[in-house]
Amino acid sequence: MSAAxxxxxxxxxLLETRALGFYRQDxxxxxxxxxxxxxxxxxxxxxxxxxxxxxxxxxxAGLLHVDEGELYWRGQPLQRDRCVGEVxxxxxxxxxxxxxxxxxxxxxxxxxxxxxxxxxxxxxxxEVGLSGYEDEPVRRLSAGQKKRAxxxxxxxxxxxxxxxxxxxxxxxxxGIALVNRLLEEHLARDGxxxxxxxxxxSFHGGEPQRIRMHA
Amino acid sequence: xxxxxxxxxxxxxxxxxxxxxxxxxxxxxxxxLYALIVTMLFPFALGPEDTLLQRIAGGxxxxxxxxxxxxxxxxxxxxxxxxxxxxQLVLAPQPLALMLAMKILAxxxxxxxxxxxxxxxxxxxxxxxxxVMPVLMLALLLSTPMLSLLGAILVALTAGTRRSxxxxxxxxxxxxxxxxxxxxxAVAASQQGLPWLAPIAWLGAAxxxxxxxxxxxxxxxxxxxxxx
Numbered sequence: 001m002s003a004a005x006x007x008x009x010x011x012x013x014l015l016e017t018r019a020l021g022f023y024r025q026d027x028x029x030x031x032x033x034x035x036x037x038x039x040x041x042x043x044x045x046x047x048x049x050x051x052x053x054x055x056x057x058x059x060x061a062g063l064l065h066v067d068e069g070e071l072y073w074r075g076q077p078l079q080r081d082r083c084v085g086e087v088x089x090x091x092x093x094x095x096x097x098x099x100x101x102x103x104x105x106x107x108x109x110x111x112x113x114x115x116x117x118x119x120x121x122x123x124x125x126x127e128v129g130l131s132g133y134e135d136e137p138v139r140r141l142s143a144g145q146k147k148r149a150x151x152x153x154x155x156x157x158x159x160x161x162x163x164x165x166x167x168x169x170x171x172x173x174x175g176i177a178l179v180n181r182l183l184e185e186h187l188a189r190d191g192x193x194x195x196x197x198x199x200x201x202s203f204h205g206g207e208p209q210r211i212r213m214h215a
Numbered sequence: 216x217x218x219x220x221x222x223x224x225x226x227x228x229x230x231x232x233x234x235x236x237x238x239x240x241x242x243x244x245x246x247x248l249y250a251l252i253v254t255m256l257f258p259f260a261l262g263p264e265d266t267l268l269q270r271i272a273g274g275x276x277x278x279x280x281x282x283x284x285x286x287x288x289x290x291x292x293x294x295x296x297x298x299x300x301x302x303q304l305v306l307a308p309q310p311l312a313l314m315l316a317m318k319i320l321a322x323x324x325x326x327x328x329x330x331x332x333x334x335x336x337x338x339x340x341x342x343x344x345x346x347v348m349p350v351l352m353l354a355l356l357l358s359t360p361m362l363s364l365l366g367a368i369l370v371a372l373t374a375g376t377r378r379s380x381x382x383x384x385x386x387x388x389x390x391x392x393x394x395x396x397x398x399x400x401a402v403a404a405s406q407q408g409l410p411w412l413a414p415i416a417w418l419g420a421a422x423x424x425x426x427x428x429x430x431x432x433x434x435x436x437x438x439x440x441x442x443x
Contacts, residue, residue, distance in 0.1 A: 061306055063441050085218055085308030093299025097231070099238040104231075111227020112307035112314075114219045137238075 021068035047213030088159035232321030272341035273402030327359035364429035371436035
């Protein structure tokens with residue numbers, strides 16, 4: 001199987017894992033995980049609580065080291081600096097400063113990552129439904145609005161691969177539709193995304209690749 | 216997909232941390248008030264004898280400012296770790312060490328600089344001769360950044376441990392001994408009319424070394440802290 005994998009060079013493959021495994025105190029969190037993610041493809045990571053979805057996300061983002069197996073980014077072994085700037089990670093902790101407004105938070109992110117062409121900060125905030133709350137400190141926003149403020153990063157910042165850990169959490173019906181719309185637009189731009197969810201996700205833009213987590 | 220330049224990124228970081236500090240300006244006043252009160256206690260405890268107070272003034276001001284900085288040090292990275300900002304910073308396409316250097320600079324500007332500004336007042340309460348004040352300020356300008364940088368390494372190393380505040384003090388204070396010796400040495404030399412440039416030059420040399428190495432050490436320590 002692995003020989004066949006290496007034989008076909010496929011430039012559309014963005015991310016590939018080979019026999020990826022992670023251990024906590026010698027207990028496997030997950031093991032022998034194989035999947036490939038192509039440009040324009042959505043990967044849906046499924047698994048129960050504690051099955052290692054968040055751990056996998058943190059490994060792929062480069063926050064955790066690889067215990068076992070190999071990770072490839074555009075066909076090259078993944079190194080910390082190679083895919084930096086191409087990956088956008090949205091985790092459980094949203095990375096928003098509570099004392100700053102959504103606009104100020106986005107300005108910091110834009111200052112670090114740069115802005116995607118043809119987007120503006122106010123347009124991004126309007127798109128996620130936060131117009132009118134630009135200057136409100138994040139601490140006064142509701143959990144769903146905080147999530148939307150973090151999602152505005154997806155609209156504003158340039159990235160090829162989105163790693164979204166529980167993007168639907170805390171969101172209302174329109175928020176879930178918003179995430180799906182952002183994902184569809186991103187995939188249409190030849191981006192790729194990995195999404196974790198322990199609930200059921202109804203995604204309309206084609207059938208996502210389902211990646212099942214198991215120990 | 217143009218990546219912003221280093222200047223833009225540094226400015227964004229610096230402005231973020233300064234804005235955050237300004238939103239919580241009460242926290243800036245805390246170390247200043249602490250230093251004022253501690254210095255005020257010395258004349259009460261030792262009696263208002265000019266000669267005695269003059270002799271200890273330089274050392275007392277230095278140690279007080281060191282302890283006051285210690286109060287605020289703990290918070291340098293903790294809120295960023297809690298709300299996930301640090302993860303975002305680590306993943307940003309910018310050199311982490313330089314971004315952390317900006318955070319340390321912002322921290323120094325908001326905690327050490329106010330203390331340096333009130334240091335003539337502190338020294339005045341202990342009857343330090345005004346001719347020595349410039350040397351004291353110079354020694355503080357060189358030694359406080361060193362404390363910020365040393366402290367940042369230790370905060371990064373103890374990030375994620377519980378009750379890190381006390382541990383931090385126990386680890387940082389021994390490292391501060393050389394800094395205090397040279398800074399107080401310069402003040403004492405100037406007070407006695409001796410040349411004081413040599414200890415100041417040593418402080419400067421050590422500061423340059425730390426300026427280069429400390430952000431790199433911080434970056435490595437925080438990456439390890441997140442990888443757990």
